[in-house]
Amino acid sequence: MIISKQLRKPQLVLIVDDQEINRDVLGMILEDDYEILYACNGREALDMIREYSDRLSVVLLDLIMPEMDGFEVLSRVRADEFLRRIPMIVLTAERSAELKALQMGAADFITKPFDMHEVILARVSRIIELSEGRQLISAAEHDPLTNLYSRNFFFEYANRIHRYHSVWQMDAVVLNIEQFHSVNALNGREFGDNALRVLGEEIKTFLSGTKGIASRFDADRFDIYCAPQPDYRALLDRFQERMNTLSRNANIRLRMGVAPWREDVEPMQLFDRASAACSMVRGDYKTRLMVYDEDMREREILNQRLLNDLRRAVEERELRVYYQPKYNVQCDPPRLSSAEALIRWQHPDLGMVSPGAFIPLFESNGQINVVDNFVWSEAARQIARWKEQFGVTVPVSVNLSRVDVFDPALEETLTGLVEANGLERSSLKLEVTESAYTENAGQMIGRISRLRELGFEIEMDDFGSGYSSLNMLKEVPVDRIKLDLRFLSGKGDMQRGHVIVSHVIQMIASLRMDLIAEGVETEQQALFLQEHGCSCMQGFHFYKPMDVESFEKIVAS
Numbered sequence: 001m002i003i004s005k006q007l008r009k010p011q012l013v014l015i016v017d018d019q020e021i022n023r024d025v026l027g028m029i030l031e032d033d034y035e036i037l038y039a040c041n042g043r044e045a046l047d048m049i050r051e052y053s054d055r056l057s058v059v060l061l062d063l064i065m066p067e068m069d070g071f072e073v074l075s076r077v078r079a080d081e082f083l084r085r086i087p088m089i090v091l092t093a094e095r096s097a098e099l100k101a102l103q104m105g106a107a108d109f110i111t112k113p114f115d116m117h118e119v120i121l122a123r124v125s126r127i128i129e130l131s132e133g134r135q136l137i138s139a140a141e142h143d144p145l146t147n148l149y150s151r152n153f154f155f156e157y158a159n160r161i162h163r164y165h166s167v168w169q170m171d172a173v174v175l176n177i178e179q180f181h182s183v184n185a186l187n188g189r190e191f192g193d194n195a196l197r198v199l200g201e202e203i204k205t206f207l208s209g210t211k212g213i214a215s216r217f218d219a220d221r222f223d224i225y226c227a228p229q230p231d232y233r234a235l236l237d238r239f240q241e242r243m244n245t246l247s248r249n250a251n252i253r254l255r256m257g258v259a260p261w262r263e264d265v266e267p268m269q270l271f272d273r274a275s276a277a278c279s280m281v282r283g284d285y286k287t288r289l290m291v292y293d294e295d296m297r298e299r300e301i302l303n304q305r306l307l308n309d310l311r312r313a314v315e316e317r318e319l320r321v322y323y324q325p326k327y328n329v330q331c332d333p334p335r336l337s338s339a340e341a342l343i344r345w346q347h348p349d350l351g352m353v354s355p356g357a358f359i360p361l362f363e364s365n366g367q368i369n370v371v372d373n374f375v376w377s378e379a380a381r382q383i384a385r386w387k388e389q390f391g392v393t394v395p396v397s398v399n400l401s402r403v404d405v406f407d408p409a410l411e412e413t414l415t416g417l418v419e420a421n422g423l424e425r426s427s428l429k430l431e432v433t434e435s436a437y438t439e440n441a442g443q444m445i446g447r448i449s450r451l452r453e454l455g456f457e458i459e460m461d462d463f464g465s466g467y468s469s470l471n472m473l474k475e476v477p478v479d480r481i482k483l484d485l486r487f488l489s490g491k492g493d494m495q496r497g498h499v500i501v502s503h504v505i506q507m508i509a510s511l512r513m514d515l516i517a518e519g520v521e522t523e524q525q526a527l528f529l530q531e532h533g534c535s536c537m538q539g540f541h542f543y544k545p546m547d548v549e550s551f552e553k554i555v556a557s
């Protein structure tokens with residue numbers, strides 16, 4: 001017992017009384033259990049409270065004192081945001097003062113002359129316990145960095161507002177910092193923390209005097225539940241301007257998603273919508289504000305439908321694999337060298353659904369492996385069938401989603417498929433999109449290396465379309481780069497585009513990697529690429545993706 005008492009850092013108690021005898025008596029009662037500080041008037045007491053504010057567990061405060069009385073101390077401590085957590089027990093001989101002190105926020109009182117020692121000890125320890133418990137709750141209620149609500153409490157309060165004050169009609173606003181991890185990486189964590197704190201302050205200022213509430217979670221996401229604003233762009237600009245004052249070089253960019261109030265939508269769902277709107281802003285530097293609208297609602301309904309229908313689609317064979325030829329243009333005429341397998345969904349009500357509409361959806365919901373496993377096994381069966389039918393191996397590349405890379409059974413599935421169909425591993429090629437490498441470089445490199453050791457060939461898909469990093473090319477073990485020519489379309493200087501392409505071709509060749517150009521749409525593009533030494537191409541200029549029967553005609557010809 002004694003040891004544990006000595007080891008524990010004793011709680012600190014401040015005794016404030018102008019009468020020495022009172023200080024002595026209280027000190028004697030408490031000294032075995034607490035560390036004690038003394039002050040003999042209000043002014044001294046306030047100084048000590050400030051100095052020891054982070055350690056003080058309780059203050060025992062006489063009310064009638066010279067210089068500054070206990071009431072004044074009490075009211076100043078209660079008015080201070082940082083000091084008010086410290087509980088104050090007043091020491092008094094007058095019943096009337098007791099009530100006033102309690103009304104002013106005193107936690108309890110001890111009457112003079114002093115009671116039995118045990119009673120005083122019990123009161124002090126109970127008040128400390130109570131206040132520590134309250135602080136624990138308040139800590140969980142707030143995010144320590146910004147002092148905004150933590151997520152659970154935020155939704156608890158938002159739900160109450162929605163349930164009991166539906167006339168308030170609150171909108172959901174999600175605010176996010178673009179590429180916050182690079183803000184941290186470039187300027188240091190301290191700078192990043194400060195940016196979050198400052199943004200939290202600005203949000204608090206915006207909400208002050210209103211019924212609105214706010215929360216921070218996931219590092220850089222701020223949720224704001226507020227009365228509908230006449231101009232959300234102005235609000236975003238206000239927050240952005242505050243961020244701009246932090247540092248001219250840091251280039252912190254905010255984006256905002258808004259979901260307008262609807263009576264039938266609970267706060268949680270409303271914030272999902274605001275968050276969906278916010279994530280649609282990603283990467284687009286001009287429209288950094290997105291308001292959830294009817295189109296997005298329809299999209300949400302469609303998504304729900306696709307998610308529900310996937311299982312049936314597999315069973316009823318609504319999913320089809322299309323093949324797009326890849327050509328070797330070194331021969332004249334160009335020769336079919338392989339194909340890419342691309343999924344299509346022939347939906348009974350919605351018609352042909354393209355992968356762009358459902359691949360990202362299934363990726364985020366974890367069902368992508370259903371689609372991919374289907375495509376991989378179809379492709380493997382098809383290679384075997386063509387070998388039998390035409391006597392040649394037409395290699396097929398299949399797409400691996402960024403999510404597949406985390407599937408522990410990936411190697412087993414793929415090797416199982418090639419073995420079951422009697423194929424060389426190199427005839428089932430694997431395309432992994434460029435952005436997947438940047439997201440999880442370490443894990444990705446490990447996985448890809450193992451697949452290559454097993455004999456699979458890896459193609460880096462969509463090179464040039466995302467945030468490619470040259471450093472990545474140094475590290476990532478791939479066999480072939482798929483240069484996506486679609487970055488040439490749209491705005492921008494064509495001449496520059498051509499310079500870039502020609503240099504990328506050279507660079508890839510010097511790195512001794514193979515190159516294939518995808519998205520080749522015109523004769524000029526094909527000629528340009530060929531002139532600069534790119535020998536393998538895929539794109540509408542040759543063929544669009546097609547069903548098996550059409551593809552077989554090309555193989556047979």
Ligand code: C2E
Pocket residue numbers: 324341342343354355356359368371372375399400401431433461462486518519520521538539540541545
């Ligand atoms: P990707 O892997 O880069 O596939 C090439 C996409 O470009 C295909 O779109 C193809 O139809 C299109 N394309 C080909 N040539 C041209 C051209 O000359 N011009 C233009 N504008 N487009 C061209 P698709 O089939 O709509 O697929 C889109 C994306 O969906 C694919 O991009 C791939 O990332 C993903 N995807 C398709 N099938 C699968 C699959 O089975 N599994 C996974 N995980 N993703 C798939």
Ligand code: MG
Pocket residue numbers: 340399431461
């Ligand atoms: Mg691909």
Ligand code: MG
Pocket residue numbers: 461462482484518
């Ligand atoms: Mg591609």
